[in-house]
Amino acid sequence: MSDSNEENNNSFVNKTKKRKKTGRMREVMKKMRVATHEPGNDCRCKRLKCFDRISSKQRVKLLKDFNSMKGTDDQNLYLCGLMNVCSIKRRRSRKIDEMDANFHQTHFTYKVRVIENDDTKEVPVCCKAFLSIFGITKGKLEHLQKSLKITGTAPSDKRGKSNSNKRLDINIKNLICNHIKSFKGRSSHYSLNDTIKEYLPEDLNIKKMYKLYLDANESQNHVCYETYRTIFNTEFNISFGYPRTDTCSTCDEFTIKAKALRAEGNTVELNRLSILNNLHKKKSQTFYDRKKNARMKSKRDVEFQAIAMDYQKNVSLPNITTNDVYYKRQLSMYSFNVHALGDASSYFYTYPETCGRKGSDEVVSFLFHYLTNHLDSRIKHLEIYCDSAGGQNKNYTVIRFIHFVVHKMKLLDSIKITYPVRGHSYLECDKNMGLINLKTHMEVPYQWYDLLRVSRQRPKPFEVIEVGIGELIRKFSEFFQNQ
Known part of the structure; x- marks a missing residue:
């Protein structure tokens, strides 16, 4: 008897579930039909x-x-x-009481x-x-x-036209704006155009700022997070994270001198410095224009390629939070990035400090490896964009290597290298390095290699080349002598 009751109950539950599911699907399909x-x-x-x-x-x-x-x-x-x-x-109602009809x-x-x-x-x-x-x-x-x-007319759509009287008090809005202005930001030094956008430290975000606002204004009327966020996004042009830490010394010098001349009222000298500073920025803009044109040309011409190259900031291993690490000697990891402007492919030559240094010999070794292993054989003309570091890029060794590749090896018909104005060398390499989370927990070199491989997935992942720099220089020297 109990078994039959259980079966009846189970069948009733199943039918109920099926009926509910069918009803939900009917409602979903109905809404979809109405929406479309x-x-x-x-x-x-x-x-x-x-x-x-x-x-x-x-x-x-x-x-x-x-x-x-x-x-x-x-x-x-x-x-x-x-x-x-x-x-x-x-019509006459069938009901007895016509007042209820x-x-x-x-x-x-x-x-x-x-x-x-x-x-x-x-x-x-x-x-x-x-x-x-x-x-x-x-x-x-x-x-x-x-x-x-x-009304005798078609109805009008009144959505989004509500004249609600629940408006934010102007005093509370000013209080929020003053609180946001109290955070000291900085402008981007590498922006190509004049902009008023400011950058706050990367450890800040809107939620933290909102909590600080509540702590500082406990006696005021409560403001919700959405109100604070809306004012932050609509009234200010602020982002989080400093784009770069180094700035141009010439631009910094002009800013300091201009501030002093304005205080003195010396307009003649201020105008002269302004002209020189504008000329300095025009020269720096020329470098970016050339690089942009080279990128577009490399996408159209199969015989032309443009690359950017630069060294990354040294990474010390182990990178852990233990206090004793700061008092111990750490292993420095060097990374040299070669970025192809045409297809956005990027190569990282990575090695520890025990294998080599960061000089001109290492730079030409990596260039030689890139030209012989990764550069398309159809390429006949190459343009190189890099900073003006004397010990790495702007020296006799690099120029001699370029001459050797063109006139002795005859690997390419021409190689053109462009150096920017000092302090304005923001390259695609800096963008690639900005994608790498240097705060990641790392103890040994292979963890650093793995981090580089997963730091960028689009448009193409980074290709990491773990090099023994001594062996690479030896192979290059042997090839140079045989030629």
């Missing part, structure tokens, strides 16, 4: 035979034209134009405009066919009917 104005089912009208008089091609055309209308107001106006309001006589005062007829033989004609349809053809709901139709009864 999809056509409904056949009305099966025996009196007007709507779907027999209107072909499927005509119904598709009607729905397509209806969905192509701009905004809800145009759709409402179009639908109301297809509806006619007819007054009817009051609901009498219909109006009656609606519906029609659609179809094209047959290049002529437009109006075809009367029933209510179900009207809903099905335009993919609207009964509630939408009742809303249109109510507007036609009361």
